[in-house]
Amino acid sequence: MSLFYDRAKIYVKGGDGGAGAVAFRREKYVPEGGPSGGDGGRGGNIVFVGDEGMSTLVDFRYKRHYKGERGEHGQAKNMTGKRGTDVELRIPVGTVVLEDETGDVIADITEHGQRVVVAAGGRGGRGNARFMSNTNKAPTLAENGEPGEERWLRLELKLLADVGLVGFPNVGKSTLISKVSAAKPKIADYHFTTLVPNLGVVELEDGQSFVMADIPGLIEGAHAGAGLGHEFLRHTERTRLILHVLDISGSEERDPLEDFRIIQEELRLYSPDLAQRPVLVAANKIDIPGAEEHLRRLKEELGEELEVFPISAATGEGLQPLTYRIAQLLPDIPVPEITNYTAEHVVTKAEPEQRFEIIKENNQFVIMGKEVEKHVRMTLFDREESIYRFQNILKAMGIDDALREAGIKEGDSVEIAGMTFEWE
Template sequence: MFVDTVKVYVKGGDGGNGMVAFRREKYVPYGGPAGGDGGRGGDVVFEVDEGLRTLMDFRYQKHFKAERGENGRPKSQHGANAEDKVVRVPPGTVVRDADTSELIADLTEQGQRAVIVRGGRGGRGNIRFATPVNPAPEIAENGEPGQERWVELELKLLADVGLIGYPSVGKSTLLSVVSAARPKIGAYHFTTIVPNLGVVQVEDGRSFVMADLPGLIEGAHQGVGLGHQFLRHVERTKVLVHVLDMAGSEGRDPYEDWKQINKELKLYRQDLEHRPQIVAANKMDLPDADEFLEMFKEQAGPDVQVYPISAATRQGLRELMFAVADLLDQAEKEAPIEPVVQQEFTATRKVYKSEEEKPDFTIRRENEVYVVEGERIEKLIQMTNFNYHDSVMRFAHTIKQMGVEDALRARGAKEGDTIRIGEMEFELSDAIDL
């Protein structure tokens, strides 16, 4: 089964928790804090593997989670960082955010890597919080949660040359006789429902990869027929070979077919209109083919390269392959492939400058409960270890500095009212500033 689109969930590993510990050594009565930091969580990394040809494996495993970092240990020992989770993908894989459609990475070369989500940093142990005022703090952070997201993977085949044209014009037959590929061939429309690849060896030693792509029909740019499945693979090709049934064996007009297919390419993506193209006038062994060929050349004009062939009898294939190789060489010189830059995913919020700085949290009311929401404050909740009094007081002081208490009171919150932040609930109290 050929699979070229899939949606998967990825999550970076959480950071390890920091530790509260103290030196317990003989003759060291005031040893001070000795709790180590937690290790960093692993990243989820996609890596290109040329041995893969489809996204089939992702149909059976759709969740990829990296390991969490090791917790901090006593005697000032830090926890170990977790290993990255490496996920193998075929060359030509495009990774996008499933919610925003933002491009994350375009993976085309063997061994190319992209970090899709990052692991969380390790929580700090109490050795990080010692001060002259509080030389023995009982404060330690929990590990930072790893980034997580749903991503869409789309495979666009890496072929040098693409065979385009209406169904049943002979694209699969042509690929089978010029390469070692063995696509399914049949006398009915959409025999080819998935792309097929073959390596073509030209007599002068040159070679290129040719793709037999599913047939186009009118409305393909809107997804009609196999439109979108076909057109995404055309984007990667450097040269197009437009195969026409020049005998009009199904009562079709070769010139109208040529115009319609080019129109679909242009409507799908504007730059495809200018992609180098050769016309392979197929089925020249059938009656009326010569007459249709002359009419086509007159209508299309002298700028269109037309090569009369017969895939069934192999007539004209040598000349066609030499012409394709020459056009491919020219296309590669004129339009070298630009290096792909990964757009790294970060969980940081956008910052906008204004005359009056807006708080980075919101407050809403659910019945009698005041709900405080915001990325920074929710992360603070997750990373605070509420088992220690010093940590609780640090949390209360931090949110007061953020202006949360003043904002709650401005919304009408009173002593004893329930405040919810993330999954935790508190009572508003003057005793601990929250």
């Protein structure tokens, strides 16, 4: 059985756009052919596609870098370069995609086949045919392609368990899961707790299987966010069946009936929808003296509305009827609608973005900023016309004035996006 991972970090980069071409018509009887350099093709995107057949992020543990295909360069005769192919990555339904650096939610994959572009390819550079004007009939100017978007992403898979085990600590949930499941996989530690939620795949002889999750941490007040409450509850949102595990022996001076009521109330307060899910009760520790009396009370109280299964997770008694009943019920319980998680998390920032920043180190000035760095990468510096255009862009952006204000002198060097220029 493979491990169930619920978290991965990957790097994605859209393909760079292809460069525009510099070309002129060369035809018989057309002495002064006009410019005919075509545009470069757009780079390929990195696209996530929701796949309900996947239940882990394990694939992303082995390959962590993904790059889109570069667009082809433009050609003569106004031919546009071919677009780069998109890279499609299949991703389990239930995965939340976050920007690693800021923690902002980029997407919540909630449906099979849902498509999200997580790193767009760069646009193709323009060929010289696009720069013709009344004043310049034969431009020798073209652009490089725009670099593709790149970012580190954090993927978090909300547990996709069919059966969620709820109950107070020490009622025997972990023992139960280790007894009935084919394996005892661990999930990567959650950031909110040192406890590791257990996930087990229960496989029956007839080939049926289901995933059972024991998620520690439900306590009184969980619905209000106390303790590990919210994280615990968020993961149970996607389970189809709730299994209440009670310590029927009352061994820790607790009343199993009272425990049942408290946890039902917690679920109801957090999510009325969750409280409506089908429930089975596992009355555990039936092998301990004194359990019979509590079991009788429990059955009297709940027997009409809920099925109660007396079990002993320690000895294995009663586990078979319980797992078979779960397997029998699951096919008829629809997978709950997944509430979209994005709205409450996506942050829209309205503050105006600074276009560039100038840092002075001795006689060197470093200019930083997405926009200006993009212009550097898209300029073909082996052509005089392109350089002239680049200088005009710097002027229009206000960079010339800002450098003068910062005290730049003839001969000082200016660095942008790894390229060094001399100021004159």
